[in-house]
Amino acid sequence: MNLALDDYISIYIHQSDLIFTSYIKSKLAPLNIAPEQNLIMMLLWKQDGLSQNEVAEKLDKDKTNIARMAHCLEQKGFINRVSCPNDRRIQRLYLTEAGRQLSQHVIPIAEEFHETLCKNISEEELLQLRSILSKMRENLK
Template identity: 30%
Template sequence: MTTQAPCAELLLDNQLCFALYSTSLMMTKVYKPLLQELGLTYPQYLTMMVLWEDDGITVGDVSSRLLTDPGSVTPLLKRLEAEGLLKRTRSSVDERVVELFLTDKGLTLRERAKAIPTCILSASEQSMAELSTLKNELIALRDNLQKAI
């Protein structure tokens, strides 16, 4: 076996993608116990945040906001409905369209979830301004990558 000198371009710790991936893993681990108290998974939490922001939207709207396809969000929505957090109904205008409405239980859960951002801020050990700058830079990166696809 021949050993070659490491190629700096291929060192794991030099990769932006790994920094993003590993940070995402850690972020999800910090969220996990907080969300367990609410009975939600991280993808369910993201979905509920979309609905807390804009109740009565369609499955297509949710999938667009989460940058996913409707087929992958539908099973998640069915689980949230089974938990009594939302109601899925066919549109009276177009029966192909499924609209999503929060139940009283779903609305109540929002109140319990309000403490989560503060917990995440604390765990980050960064200021709100620092995290806001980072978020804006990540959104710009995401948007540029999306254009490249």
């Protein structure tokens, strides 16, 4: 089997992801937050006080990467990292007032992005897409 470049679904998915990321990055830039950092913030807006390890698990990201992003978010004044009194290795992430207020600007952007991305796509098609991507992810585990 000799596939042409356009035949590789992984390349198509990667190129799509680059477009998605570029779009959301431009929308979030004025708020001084990167798309990856925003994923942490979205988790904390749902459940404040998660540990860095819990965030890493939920986002399926490397713990070191999460620690670096948390440090950046702390530098920007959006979160505080607090060591657990019982176990100093555990860092919990807590929203600051600025971090809480950021949600009022970011959530409408995230919702608009979702609506734009899913325009003219049925719920059934979205479920099918999610199912197919889940199968692809499982194939690589």
